[in-house]
Protein backbone atom coordinates (compact mmCIF):
# COMPACT_ATOMS: atom_id res chain seq x y z
CA UNK A 1 0.00 0.00 0.00
CA UNK A 2 1.16 3.54 -0.77
CA UNK A 3 2.44 5.53 2.17
CA UNK A 4 0.14 8.39 3.22
CA UNK A 5 0.73 11.87 1.80
CA UNK A 6 0.60 13.24 5.33
CA UNK A 7 1.11 11.36 8.57
CA UNK A 8 0.60 12.97 11.95
CA UNK A 9 1.38 11.04 15.13
CA UNK A 10 0.49 12.27 18.61
CA UNK A 11 0.77 15.91 17.62
CA UNK A 12 -0.04 18.49 20.28
CA UNK A 13 0.21 22.26 20.06
CA UNK A 14 -0.54 24.15 23.26
CA UNK A 15 -1.59 27.78 23.35
CA UNK A 16 -2.73 29.85 26.32
CA UNK A 17 -6.43 29.38 25.51
CA UNK A 18 -6.42 26.52 23.00
CA UNK A 19 -4.95 23.06 22.70
CA UNK A 20 -4.67 21.36 19.33
CA UNK A 21 -4.48 17.59 19.60
CA UNK A 22 -3.38 15.04 20.37
CA UNK A 23 -3.88 14.39 16.67
CA UNK A 24 -3.21 11.13 14.82
CA UNK A 25 -4.00 11.30 11.15
CA UNK A 26 -3.03 9.65 7.88
CA UNK A 27 -4.08 11.54 4.74
CA UNK A 28 -4.11 9.15 1.77
CA UNK A 29 -2.27 9.91 -1.46
CA UNK A 30 -4.29 10.40 -4.62
CA UNK A 31 -7.45 11.64 -2.93
CA UNK A 32 -9.16 14.81 -1.76
CA UNK A 33 -9.57 14.96 2.00
CA UNK A 34 -11.68 17.71 3.55
CA UNK A 35 -11.21 18.91 7.10
CA UNK A 36 -14.54 20.04 8.43
CA UNK A 37 -15.18 21.67 11.78
CA UNK A 38 -16.68 24.69 13.50
CA UNK A 39 -14.93 28.08 13.75
CA UNK A 40 -11.90 27.95 15.99
CA UNK A 41 -11.67 24.15 15.96
CA UNK A 42 -8.04 24.24 14.85
CA UNK A 43 -8.12 23.65 11.09
CA UNK A 44 -5.83 26.53 10.16
CA UNK A 45 -3.54 25.80 13.12
CA UNK A 46 -3.18 22.22 11.88
CA UNK A 47 -2.33 23.44 8.37
CA UNK A 48 0.36 25.73 9.73
CA UNK A 49 1.89 22.86 11.70
CA UNK A 50 1.85 20.62 8.61
CA UNK A 51 3.75 23.27 6.67
CA UNK A 52 6.22 23.90 9.48
CA UNK A 53 4.97 27.48 9.75
CA UNK A 54 4.18 26.78 13.40
CA UNK A 55 5.80 24.27 15.74
CA UNK A 56 3.88 21.62 17.62
CA UNK A 57 4.92 20.99 21.21
CA UNK A 58 4.83 17.22 20.76
CA UNK A 59 4.45 14.55 18.13
CA UNK A 60 5.68 13.76 14.65
CA UNK A 61 4.66 15.02 11.25
CA UNK A 62 5.66 13.50 7.93
CA UNK A 63 4.69 15.14 4.64
CA UNK A 64 5.29 13.38 1.30
CA UNK A 65 7.63 10.98 3.07
CA UNK A 66 9.76 13.72 4.63
CA UNK A 67 9.91 14.28 8.35
CA UNK A 68 9.07 17.77 9.48
CA UNK A 69 12.30 19.71 9.78
CA UNK A 70 13.33 18.86 6.20
CA UNK A 71 11.00 21.67 5.20
CA UNK A 72 13.64 24.34 4.84
CA UNK A 73 14.59 22.42 1.78
CA UNK A 74 13.13 24.25 -1.24
CA UNK A 75 12.89 21.04 -3.22
CA UNK A 76 10.40 19.90 -0.64
CA UNK A 77 8.41 23.14 -0.72
CA UNK A 78 8.27 22.94 -4.49
CA UNK A 79 6.26 19.72 -4.16
CA UNK A 80 3.53 21.52 -2.23
CA UNK A 81 1.00 24.22 -3.10
CA UNK A 82 -0.63 26.19 -0.29
CA UNK A 83 -3.47 28.66 -0.18
CA UNK A 84 -3.65 30.10 3.36
CA UNK A 85 -6.85 31.34 4.91
CA UNK A 86 -5.60 34.94 4.88
CA UNK A 87 -3.33 36.27 2.18
CA UNK A 88 -0.26 38.25 3.07
CA UNK A 89 -0.25 42.01 2.33
CA UNK A 90 3.54 42.05 1.88
CA UNK A 91 3.27 41.87 -1.92
CA UNK A 92 0.31 44.23 -2.30
CA UNK A 93 2.41 46.81 -4.15
CA UNK A 94 3.20 44.28 -6.91
CA UNK A 95 1.23 43.64 -10.07
CA UNK A 96 -0.11 40.10 -10.36
CA UNK A 97 2.38 39.34 -13.14
CA UNK A 98 5.29 40.62 -10.98
CA UNK A 99 4.19 38.41 -8.08
CA UNK A 100 3.98 35.44 -10.46
CA UNK A 101 7.50 36.18 -11.80
CA UNK A 102 8.78 36.42 -8.23
CA UNK A 103 7.05 33.21 -7.13
CA UNK A 104 8.17 31.10 -10.09
CA UNK A 105 11.84 31.52 -9.07
CA UNK A 106 11.19 29.11 -6.21
CA UNK A 107 9.50 26.48 -8.30
CA UNK A 108 11.60 24.62 -10.88
CA UNK A 109 8.47 22.88 -12.22
CA UNK A 110 6.62 26.16 -12.79
CA UNK A 111 4.48 25.56 -15.86
CA UNK A 112 3.99 28.79 -17.79
CA UNK A 113 1.26 27.26 -19.98
CA UNK A 114 -0.60 26.03 -16.94
CA UNK A 115 -0.25 29.47 -15.31
CA UNK A 116 -1.63 31.22 -18.37
CA UNK A 117 -4.46 28.72 -18.74
CA UNK A 118 -5.47 29.31 -15.11
CA UNK A 119 -5.20 33.10 -15.53
CA UNK A 120 -7.63 32.80 -18.46
CA UNK A 121 -9.99 30.40 -16.75
CA UNK A 122 -10.24 32.51 -13.59
CA UNK A 123 -10.39 35.72 -15.67
CA UNK A 124 -7.59 37.52 -13.86
CA UNK A 125 -5.99 40.65 -15.27
CA UNK A 126 -2.26 40.06 -14.61
CA UNK A 127 -1.44 43.75 -15.01
CA UNK A 128 -3.53 44.63 -11.95
CA UNK A 129 -1.78 45.48 -8.68
CA UNK A 130 -2.63 43.02 -5.91
CA UNK A 131 -3.91 45.81 -3.66
CA UNK A 132 -6.41 46.78 -6.37
CA UNK A 133 -7.89 43.29 -6.50
CA UNK A 134 -11.16 42.42 -4.81
CA UNK A 135 -11.14 39.67 -2.16
CA UNK A 136 -12.45 37.09 -4.63
CA UNK A 137 -9.98 38.10 -7.37
CA UNK A 138 -7.14 37.80 -4.90
CA UNK A 139 -8.36 34.36 -3.84
CA UNK A 140 -8.44 33.19 -7.44
CA UNK A 141 -4.93 34.53 -8.00
CA UNK A 142 -3.65 32.75 -4.86
CA UNK A 143 -5.15 29.50 -6.17
CA UNK A 144 -3.41 30.04 -9.51
CA UNK A 145 -0.04 30.62 -7.81
CA UNK A 146 -0.50 27.50 -5.69
CA UNK A 147 -1.30 25.33 -8.71
CA UNK A 148 0.93 26.67 -11.50
CA UNK A 149 3.82 24.37 -10.56
CA UNK A 150 1.58 21.26 -10.55
CA UNK A 151 2.36 20.34 -6.94
CA UNK A 152 2.03 16.79 -5.66
CA UNK A 153 0.19 18.06 -2.62
CA UNK A 154 -2.22 20.96 -2.46
CA UNK A 155 -3.22 22.42 0.91
CA UNK A 156 -6.24 24.69 0.62
CA UNK A 157 -7.51 26.59 3.64
CA UNK A 158 -11.08 27.62 2.83
CA UNK A 159 -10.28 27.96 -0.88
CA UNK A 160 -13.63 29.35 -1.97
CA UNK A 161 -13.78 32.17 0.57
CA UNK A 162 -15.00 35.23 -1.37
CA UNK A 163 -15.52 33.47 -4.71
CA UNK A 164 -18.65 34.22 -6.73
CA UNK A 165 -20.72 31.22 -7.96
CA UNK A 166 -19.05 31.18 -11.40
CA UNK A 167 -15.53 31.32 -9.96
CA UNK A 168 -16.58 28.66 -7.46
CA UNK A 169 -17.63 26.29 -10.26
CA UNK A 170 -14.36 27.02 -12.08
CA UNK A 171 -12.45 26.16 -8.91
CA UNK A 172 -14.32 22.86 -8.51
CA UNK A 173 -13.57 21.96 -12.13
CA UNK A 174 -9.91 22.99 -11.88
CA UNK A 175 -9.44 20.81 -8.78
CA UNK A 176 -11.23 17.86 -10.42
CA UNK A 177 -8.88 18.11 -13.40
CA UNK A 178 -5.86 18.49 -11.17
CA UNK A 179 -6.81 15.18 -9.54
CA UNK A 180 -7.23 13.33 -12.85
CA UNK A 181 -3.71 11.88 -12.92
CA UNK A 182 -4.55 9.95 -9.74
CA UNK A 183 -1.20 10.82 -8.16
CA UNK A 184 -2.01 14.12 -6.54
CA UNK A 185 -3.40 14.84 -3.12
CA UNK A 186 -5.55 17.66 -1.82
CA UNK A 187 -6.12 18.51 1.81
CA UNK A 188 -8.67 21.26 2.20
CA UNK A 189 -10.44 22.97 5.07
CA UNK A 190 -13.94 24.01 4.20
CA UNK A 191 -17.22 25.21 5.68
CA UNK A 192 -19.03 24.84 2.36
CA UNK A 193 -20.96 21.59 2.47
CA UNK A 194 -21.62 21.56 -1.28
CA UNK A 195 -17.88 21.95 -1.90
CA UNK A 196 -17.06 19.06 0.41
CA UNK A 197 -19.76 16.92 -1.18
CA UNK A 198 -18.46 17.59 -4.69
CA UNK A 199 -14.75 17.36 -4.04
CA UNK A 200 -13.93 15.22 -1.04
CA UNK A 201 -13.24 11.49 -1.02
CA UNK A 202 -12.54 11.51 2.71
CA UNK A 203 -13.74 13.76 5.49
CA UNK A 204 -11.97 14.54 8.75
CA UNK A 205 -14.15 16.07 11.47
CA UNK A 206 -12.31 18.28 13.92
CA UNK A 207 -13.85 19.87 17.01
CA UNK A 208 -12.14 21.76 19.86
CA UNK A 209 -8.72 20.81 18.47
CA UNK A 210 -9.46 17.07 18.41
CA UNK A 211 -10.13 14.81 15.46
CA UNK A 212 -13.50 13.07 15.92
CA UNK A 213 -12.81 10.70 13.04
CA UNK A 214 -11.88 10.29 9.41
CA UNK A 215 -14.49 8.81 7.11
CA UNK A 216 -14.89 7.79 3.53
CA UNK A 217 -17.48 10.31 2.31
CA UNK A 218 -19.89 7.95 0.52
CA UNK A 219 -19.87 5.46 3.39
CA UNK A 220 -20.50 8.27 5.86
CA UNK A 221 -23.44 9.64 3.88
CA UNK A 222 -24.92 6.16 3.48
CA UNK A 223 -24.57 5.34 7.19
CA UNK A 224 -26.10 8.39 8.88
CA UNK A 225 -29.88 8.43 8.55
CA UNK A 226 -33.00 9.66 10.24
CA UNK A 227 -35.85 7.21 10.40
CA UNK A 228 -39.41 7.19 11.62
CA UNK A 229 -40.21 3.86 13.25
CA UNK A 230 -43.48 2.45 14.50
CA UNK A 231 -43.01 0.30 17.61
CA UNK A 232 -46.69 -0.83 17.64
CA UNK A 233 -46.92 0.18 21.28
CA UNK A 234 -43.96 -1.78 22.64
CA UNK A 235 -41.38 0.08 24.72
CA UNK A 236 -38.03 0.10 22.95
CA UNK A 237 -34.58 0.51 24.42
CA UNK A 238 -33.37 2.66 21.56
CA UNK A 239 -29.99 3.13 23.20
CA UNK A 240 -29.23 -0.55 22.50
CA UNK A 241 -29.81 -0.06 18.76
CA UNK A 242 -26.46 -0.12 16.90
CA UNK A 243 -25.48 3.41 15.89
CA UNK A 244 -28.31 5.08 17.82
CA UNK A 245 -27.54 8.77 18.14
CA UNK A 246 -30.92 10.00 19.34
CA UNK A 247 -34.53 8.83 19.61
CA UNK A 248 -37.49 11.05 20.31
CA UNK A 249 -41.16 10.34 20.67
CA UNK A 250 -43.04 11.53 17.58
CA UNK A 251 -46.65 10.77 18.61
CA UNK A 252 -48.78 7.61 18.68
CA UNK A 253 -46.36 4.69 18.67
CA UNK A 254 -43.88 6.44 16.37
CA UNK A 255 -40.32 7.50 17.14
CA UNK A 256 -37.91 9.71 15.22
CA UNK A 257 -34.50 8.05 15.42
CA UNK A 258 -31.10 9.21 14.17
CA UNK A 259 -28.51 6.51 13.53
CA UNK A 260 -24.92 6.44 12.38
CA UNK A 261 -25.27 2.82 11.24
CA UNK A 262 -28.30 2.49 9.01
CA UNK A 263 -27.76 -1.13 7.94
CA UNK A 264 -27.42 -2.54 11.44
CA UNK A 265 -30.21 -0.30 12.74
CA UNK A 266 -32.56 -1.68 10.10
CA UNK A 267 -31.64 -5.25 11.05
CA UNK A 268 -32.15 -4.42 14.73
CA UNK A 269 -35.64 -3.03 13.99
CA UNK A 270 -36.53 -5.99 11.78
CA UNK A 271 -35.53 -8.48 14.48
CA UNK A 272 -37.92 -6.72 16.91
CA UNK A 273 -40.82 -6.35 14.50
CA UNK A 274 -40.41 -2.55 14.43
CA UNK A 275 -41.79 -1.13 11.22
CA UNK A 276 -39.70 1.59 9.57
CA UNK A 277 -42.17 4.09 8.13
CA UNK A 278 -39.62 6.29 6.38
CA UNK A 279 -35.89 6.88 6.24
CA UNK A 280 -33.87 9.81 5.07
CA UNK A 281 -30.13 10.31 4.74
CA UNK A 282 -28.57 13.11 6.75
CA UNK A 283 -26.63 15.94 5.14
CA UNK A 284 -23.01 16.51 6.13
CA UNK A 285 -23.82 19.51 8.29
CA UNK A 286 -26.42 17.48 10.22
CA UNK A 287 -23.87 14.71 10.66
CA UNK A 288 -21.29 17.17 11.98
CA UNK A 289 -23.87 18.67 14.35
CA UNK A 290 -24.73 15.18 15.63
CA UNK A 291 -21.04 14.33 16.10
CA UNK A 292 -20.40 17.57 18.00
CA UNK A 293 -23.33 16.71 20.27
CA UNK A 294 -21.92 13.19 20.82
CA UNK A 295 -18.53 14.68 21.67
CA UNK A 296 -20.13 17.14 24.11
CA UNK A 297 -21.92 14.26 25.88
CA UNK A 298 -18.71 12.20 25.91
CA UNK A 299 -16.77 15.06 27.57
CA UNK A 300 -19.56 15.60 30.13
CA UNK A 301 -19.81 11.92 31.10
Ligand SMILES: Nc1ncnc2c1ncn2[C@@H]1O[C@H](COP(=O)(O)OP(=O)(O)OP(=O)(O)O)[C@@H](O)[C@H]1O
Nearest residue numbers: 015017018037038039040041042043044045046085
Ligand atom coordinates in the same frame (compact mmCIF):
# COMPACT_ATOMS: atom_id res chain seq x y z
N1 LIG B 1 -1.32 32.77 16.02
C1 LIG B 1 -2.12 32.39 17.02
N2 LIG B 1 -1.77 32.60 18.30
C2 LIG B 1 -2.57 32.21 19.31
N3 LIG B 1 -3.75 31.60 19.13
C3 LIG B 1 -4.16 31.37 17.87
C4 LIG B 1 -3.39 31.75 16.74
N4 LIG B 1 -4.05 31.38 15.61
C5 LIG B 1 -5.20 30.79 16.02
N5 LIG B 1 -5.26 30.79 17.36
C6 LIG B 1 -6.32 30.21 18.17
O1 LIG B 1 -6.34 28.83 17.90
C7 LIG B 1 -7.69 28.36 17.89
C8 LIG B 1 -7.95 27.64 16.58
O2 LIG B 1 -7.95 28.60 15.54
P1 LIG B 1 -7.89 28.18 14.01
O3 LIG B 1 -7.74 29.45 13.21
O4 LIG B 1 -6.86 27.14 13.83
O5 LIG B 1 -9.34 27.52 13.79
P2 LIG B 1 -10.13 27.23 12.46
O6 LIG B 1 -10.78 25.89 12.67
O7 LIG B 1 -9.26 27.38 11.26
O8 LIG B 1 -11.25 28.36 12.52
P3 LIG B 1 -12.08 29.08 11.33
O9 LIG B 1 -13.04 28.06 10.81
O10 LIG B 1 -12.77 30.18 12.08
O11 LIG B 1 -11.11 29.58 10.31
C9 LIG B 1 -8.58 29.56 18.16
O12 LIG B 1 -8.92 29.56 19.53
C10 LIG B 1 -7.70 30.74 17.82
O13 LIG B 1 -8.05 31.86 18.59
